[in-house]
Amino acid sequence: MSFFTERLDDLIKERGELPPVVRTLQLGTLDEWSEGRAFKRWTPSEDVLNTDGSMFGGYIAALADQMLAFAAMTIVPEGSAFRTINLTVQFFKIGGAHPLLIEARVTSASKALIAVEADFEREDGVLIARASAQQMVVPFSAS
Numbered sequence: 001m002s003f004f005t006e007r008l009d010d011l012i013k014e015r016g017e018l019p020p021v022v023r024t025l026q027l028g029t030l031d032e033w034s035e036g037r038a039f040k041r042w043t044p045s046e047d048v049l050n051t052d053g054s055m056f057g058g059y060i061a062a063l064a065d066q067m068l069a070f071a072a073m074t075i076v077p078e079g080s081a082f083r084t085i086n087l088t089v090q091f092f093k094i095g096g097a098h099p100l101l102i103e104a105r106v107t108s109a110s111k112a113l114i115a116v117e118a119d120f121e122r123e124d125g126v127l128i129a130r131a132s133a134q135q136m137v138v139p140f141s142a143s
Helices: 003-012 020-025 057-073
Strands: 032-034 037-042 080-092 101-107 113-122 127-139
Touching: 003 032, 003 037, 003 057, 020 057, 020 113, 020 127, 057 080, 057 113, 080 101
Parallel strands: none
Antiparallel strands: 032 037, 037 101, 080 127, 101 113, 113 127
16 A cells, blocks of 8 residues: 555545645546556536536546546555646547546556556447546655
8 A cells, every 4th residue: 555545545435635626626536446547437517518518628638637647646656756747638529417437547657657548438338538648757745
């Protein structure tokens, strides 16, 4: 168990305070994780939709950054942290006010870099978006 995997467990059990950005953007937390994987079912509120009922793409990017970070947290070495250095989102369908199943996974890892990707699907299996990122591994700093 590492600092980060303990944090993931706390998030699932709804223990501890959420970062301000998570509360402000209503990102929620996660439902489950395993080594190299993070998953959540997430339902958007009307607050994050455009006037036509579609979901703002930048919001999906914020969710992607969060979920990709959760996947990286499952494997980051003890004494290290990470920072997103690249984030890409491809959109395939317009998202709306329906629940999304978001699964993020580590695709490659080295001492310096963790590559991750995530799929955003509707409950009927339709792929809405796919995101990928690279996380640079850095020394952990408590400040």
